[in-house]
Amino acid sequence: MMKRSLALLCGVFLFLATQAQTPKTPQWVTFKSPQLKCWECKDRLEKYLFREKGPNNDSGIMKWQIVMSTGTIRIQYYPTLIDAGYLKTVINNAGFDTEDSKATEDSYKMLPPVCKRPEEGGGPQKGKPCNIPPMQ
Template sequence: MKSLKTLLFSLVFVGLATFGFAQGGKKGEEVKFKTSAVCGMCKATLEKGLAYEKGVEKATLDENTKVLTVQFNSTKTSADKLRKAVNDLGYDADDSKATPRAYDRLDACCKKDNGVH
Protein backbone atom coordinates (compact mmCIF):
# COMPACT_ATOMS: atom_id res chain seq x y z
CA MET A 1 0.00 0.00 0.00
CA LYS A 2 2.84 2.38 0.87
CA SER A 3 4.60 1.71 -2.43
CA LEU A 4 1.35 2.29 -4.33
CA LYS A 5 0.97 5.73 -2.71
CA THR A 6 4.60 6.51 -3.53
CA LEU A 7 4.08 5.43 -7.13
CA LEU A 8 0.91 7.51 -7.50
CA PHE A 9 2.60 10.54 -5.92
CA SER A 10 5.54 10.16 -8.30
CA LEU A 11 3.28 9.95 -11.35
CA VAL A 12 1.30 13.01 -10.29
CA PHE A 13 4.50 14.95 -9.59
CA VAL A 14 6.04 14.05 -12.96
CA GLY A 15 2.78 14.90 -14.73
CA LEU A 16 2.54 18.30 -13.08
CA ALA A 17 6.20 19.07 -13.74
CA THR A 18 5.80 18.16 -17.40
CA PHE A 19 2.65 20.29 -17.67
CA GLY A 20 4.44 23.21 -16.03
CA PHE A 21 7.31 23.08 -18.51
CA ALA A 22 4.93 22.74 -21.44
CA GLN A 23 3.18 25.95 -20.37
CA GLY A 24 6.47 27.87 -20.37
CA GLY A 25 7.38 30.78 -22.61
CA LYS A 26 6.93 30.94 -26.32
CA LYS A 27 10.40 30.40 -27.64
CA GLY A 28 11.19 31.10 -31.23
CA GLU A 29 8.91 34.10 -31.68
CA GLU A 30 10.18 36.43 -34.36
CA VAL A 31 10.00 40.13 -35.09
CA LYS A 32 11.42 42.13 -37.99
CA PHE A 33 12.48 45.77 -37.96
CA LYS A 34 13.42 47.99 -40.88
CA THR A 35 16.56 49.72 -39.61
CA SER A 36 18.79 52.63 -40.56
CA ALA A 37 21.87 50.37 -40.69
CA VAL A 38 24.20 51.04 -43.62
CA CYS A 39 27.28 48.81 -43.35
CA GLY A 40 28.92 45.68 -42.01
CA MET A 41 29.93 47.51 -38.85
CA CYS A 42 26.26 48.30 -38.24
CA LYS A 43 25.47 44.61 -38.67
CA ALA A 44 28.06 43.67 -36.04
CA THR A 45 26.85 46.36 -33.63
CA LEU A 46 23.20 45.36 -33.87
CA GLU A 47 23.72 41.61 -33.74
CA LYS A 48 26.18 41.80 -30.84
CA GLY A 49 24.16 44.42 -28.96
CA LEU A 50 20.94 42.43 -29.16
CA ALA A 51 22.72 39.25 -28.10
CA TYR A 52 23.01 40.85 -24.65
CA GLU A 53 19.29 41.55 -24.41
CA LYS A 54 17.36 39.23 -22.12
CA GLY A 55 15.28 36.70 -24.05
CA VAL A 56 16.99 37.18 -27.42
CA GLU A 57 17.88 33.88 -29.05
CA LYS A 58 19.26 35.23 -32.33
CA ALA A 59 19.50 38.52 -34.20
CA THR A 60 20.42 38.78 -37.88
CA LEU A 61 20.67 41.88 -40.05
CA ASP A 62 20.30 41.61 -43.82
CA GLU A 63 22.58 44.41 -45.02
CA ASN A 64 20.90 44.67 -48.43
CA THR A 65 17.35 45.16 -47.17
CA LYS A 66 18.35 46.69 -43.79
CA VAL A 67 15.87 44.33 -42.10
CA LEU A 68 16.81 43.06 -38.66
CA THR A 69 15.23 39.72 -37.76
CA VAL A 70 15.15 38.87 -34.04
CA GLN A 71 14.14 35.52 -32.61
CA PHE A 72 13.18 35.78 -28.94
CA ASN A 73 11.37 34.27 -25.98
CA SER A 74 8.20 36.31 -25.42
CA THR A 75 8.06 35.54 -21.69
CA LYS A 76 11.37 37.36 -21.21
CA THR A 77 11.05 40.31 -23.59
CA SER A 78 8.72 41.93 -26.12
CA ALA A 79 8.90 43.48 -29.56
CA ASP A 80 8.61 46.95 -28.01
CA LYS A 81 11.57 46.32 -25.70
CA LEU A 82 13.62 45.02 -28.61
CA ARG A 83 12.70 48.06 -30.71
CA LYS A 84 13.87 50.30 -27.86
CA ALA A 85 17.11 48.29 -27.63
CA VAL A 86 17.73 48.93 -31.34
CA ASN A 87 17.07 52.66 -30.78
CA ASP A 88 19.44 52.67 -27.81
CA LEU A 89 22.17 51.20 -30.03
CA GLY A 90 21.82 54.26 -32.29
CA TYR A 91 19.59 52.93 -35.06
CA ASP A 92 16.03 53.57 -36.23
CA ALA A 93 13.65 50.61 -35.96
CA ASP A 94 10.63 50.99 -38.22
CA ASP A 95 9.10 54.39 -37.36
CA SER A 96 10.86 54.58 -33.99
CA LYS A 97 13.87 56.90 -34.19
CA ALA A 98 17.31 56.23 -32.76
CA THR A 99 18.18 57.70 -29.39
CA PRO A 100 20.05 60.95 -30.28
CA ARG A 101 22.89 60.35 -27.84
CA ALA A 102 23.43 56.79 -29.10
CA TYR A 103 23.27 57.96 -32.73
CA ASP A 104 25.91 60.62 -32.05
CA ARG A 105 28.26 57.94 -30.68
CA LEU A 106 28.11 55.84 -33.87
CA ASP A 107 31.14 55.80 -36.16
CA ALA A 108 30.83 58.16 -39.13
CA CYS A 109 30.37 55.25 -41.54
CA CYS A 110 27.33 54.02 -39.58
CA LYS A 111 25.35 57.25 -39.68
CA LYS A 112 22.35 57.06 -41.98
CA ASP A 113 23.08 60.54 -43.36
CA ASN A 114 26.28 59.19 -44.93
CA GLY A 115 24.36 56.76 -47.15
CA VAL A 116 25.11 53.20 -48.17
CA HIS A 117 28.73 52.35 -48.90
Protein backbone atom coordinates (compact mmCIF):
# COMPACT_ATOMS: atom_id res chain seq x y z
CA MET A 1 0.00 0.00 0.00
CA MET A 2 2.81 2.38 0.90
CA LYS A 3 4.65 1.71 -2.41
CA ARG A 4 1.48 2.37 -4.37
CA SER A 5 0.87 5.66 -2.59
CA LEU A 6 4.47 6.73 -3.13
CA ALA A 7 4.30 5.83 -6.83
CA LEU A 8 1.04 7.75 -7.22
CA LEU A 9 2.50 10.77 -5.44
CA CYS A 10 5.59 10.69 -7.68
CA GLY A 11 3.34 10.45 -10.75
CA VAL A 12 1.36 13.49 -9.66
CA PHE A 13 4.53 15.53 -9.07
CA LEU A 14 5.93 14.50 -12.45
CA PHE A 15 2.68 15.52 -14.17
CA LEU A 16 2.65 18.89 -12.42
CA ALA A 17 6.30 19.53 -13.29
CA THR A 18 5.71 18.90 -17.00
CA GLN A 19 2.61 21.10 -16.99
CA ALA A 20 4.53 23.99 -15.42
CA GLN A 21 7.12 23.88 -18.21
CA THR A 22 4.58 23.89 -21.04
CA PRO A 23 3.55 27.41 -22.11
CA LYS A 24 -0.14 28.08 -21.81
CA THR A 25 -2.33 29.09 -24.71
CA PRO A 26 -1.01 32.18 -26.50
CA GLN A 27 -2.99 35.42 -26.16
CA TRP A 28 -3.38 38.52 -28.31
CA VAL A 29 -2.95 42.11 -27.21
CA THR A 30 -3.60 45.21 -29.33
CA PHE A 31 -1.84 48.57 -29.12
CA LYS A 32 -2.51 51.80 -31.01
CA SER A 33 0.32 53.95 -32.24
CA PRO A 34 -0.30 57.12 -34.25
CA GLN A 35 3.11 56.66 -35.89
CA LEU A 36 2.31 53.34 -37.59
CA LYS A 37 0.81 54.83 -40.74
CA CYS A 38 3.73 54.29 -43.09
CA TRP A 39 5.39 51.25 -44.66
CA GLU A 40 8.80 52.46 -43.46
CA CYS A 41 7.57 52.68 -39.86
CA LYS A 42 5.95 49.25 -40.15
CA ASP A 43 9.14 47.76 -41.56
CA ARG A 44 11.23 49.34 -38.81
CA LEU A 45 8.99 47.99 -36.03
CA GLU A 46 8.86 44.53 -37.61
CA LYS A 47 12.67 44.35 -37.78
CA TYR A 48 12.82 45.30 -34.10
CA LEU A 49 10.24 42.65 -33.21
CA PHE A 50 12.16 39.99 -35.18
CA ARG A 51 15.28 40.79 -33.14
CA GLU A 52 13.27 40.74 -29.93
CA LYS A 53 11.62 37.44 -30.87
CA GLY A 54 15.04 35.83 -31.16
CA PRO A 55 16.34 33.07 -33.41
CA ASN A 56 14.73 30.29 -31.35
CA ASN A 57 11.38 32.06 -30.81
CA ASP A 58 11.90 31.67 -27.07
CA SER A 59 11.09 35.23 -26.01
CA GLY A 60 7.36 34.58 -25.75
CA ILE A 61 6.43 36.59 -28.85
CA MET A 62 4.66 34.40 -31.39
CA LYS A 63 3.57 36.69 -34.23
CA TRP A 64 2.10 40.12 -34.95
CA GLN A 65 -0.12 42.03 -37.33
CA ILE A 66 0.34 45.71 -38.12
CA VAL A 67 -2.59 47.57 -39.69
CA MET A 68 -1.37 50.89 -41.06
CA SER A 69 -4.84 52.25 -41.85
CA THR A 70 -5.75 52.20 -38.14
CA GLY A 71 -2.26 52.53 -36.66
CA THR A 72 -2.66 49.35 -34.62
CA ILE A 73 -0.42 46.41 -33.85
CA ARG A 74 -1.71 43.08 -32.56
CA ILE A 75 0.86 40.81 -30.93
CA GLN A 76 0.35 37.16 -30.06
CA TYR A 77 2.43 36.06 -27.05
CA TYR A 78 2.74 33.43 -24.33
CA PRO A 79 1.54 34.99 -21.04
CA THR A 80 3.60 32.45 -19.08
CA LEU A 81 6.80 33.95 -20.53
CA ILE A 82 6.02 37.68 -20.91
CA ASP A 83 3.15 40.08 -20.29
CA ALA A 84 1.44 42.91 -22.15
CA GLY A 85 3.43 45.52 -20.22
CA TYR A 86 6.65 44.03 -21.52
CA LEU A 87 5.32 44.15 -25.08
CA LYS A 88 4.42 47.81 -24.66
CA THR A 89 7.99 48.46 -23.50
CA VAL A 90 9.31 46.64 -26.58
CA ILE A 91 7.26 48.93 -28.85
CA ASN A 92 8.45 52.01 -26.93
CA ASN A 93 12.07 50.82 -27.16
CA ALA A 94 11.64 50.54 -30.93
CA GLY A 95 10.83 54.28 -30.96
CA PHE A 96 7.03 54.16 -31.17
CA ASP A 97 4.39 55.52 -28.81
CA THR A 98 1.41 53.53 -27.57
CA GLU A 99 -1.90 54.76 -26.17
CA ASP A 100 -0.56 55.61 -22.74
CA SER A 101 3.23 55.52 -23.02
CA LYS A 102 5.81 57.40 -25.03
CA ALA A 103 8.75 55.99 -26.92
CA THR A 104 12.13 56.13 -25.26
CA GLU A 105 13.87 59.36 -26.20
CA ASP A 106 16.99 57.78 -27.69
CA SER A 107 15.12 55.32 -29.89
CA TYR A 108 12.64 57.99 -31.00
CA LYS A 109 15.50 60.21 -32.17
CA MET A 110 16.73 57.39 -34.42
CA LEU A 111 13.44 57.17 -36.36
CA PRO A 112 13.31 58.64 -39.86
CA PRO A 113 11.27 61.88 -40.14
CA VAL A 114 8.24 60.12 -41.64
CA CYS A 115 7.93 57.95 -38.48
CA LYS A 116 7.97 60.88 -36.06
CA ARG A 117 4.87 62.00 -34.20
CA PRO A 118 2.33 63.86 -36.37
CA GLU A 119 2.49 66.94 -34.11
CA GLU A 120 6.24 67.07 -34.81
CA GLY A 121 5.80 66.95 -38.58
CA GLY A 122 5.95 63.18 -38.99
CA GLY A 123 3.57 60.94 -40.88
CA PRO A 124 2.40 61.10 -44.47
CA GLN A 125 3.50 64.22 -46.30
CA LYS A 126 1.20 66.01 -48.71
CA GLY A 127 1.49 64.46 -52.16
CA LYS A 128 3.78 61.68 -50.92
CA PRO A 129 1.79 58.64 -49.78
CA CYS A 130 3.85 56.55 -47.43
CA ASN A 131 1.48 53.63 -46.90
CA ILE A 132 2.66 52.04 -50.17
CA PRO A 133 6.25 50.80 -50.35
CA PRO A 134 8.30 52.29 -53.18
CA MET A 135 9.08 50.10 -56.15
CA GLN A 136 12.48 48.51 -55.93
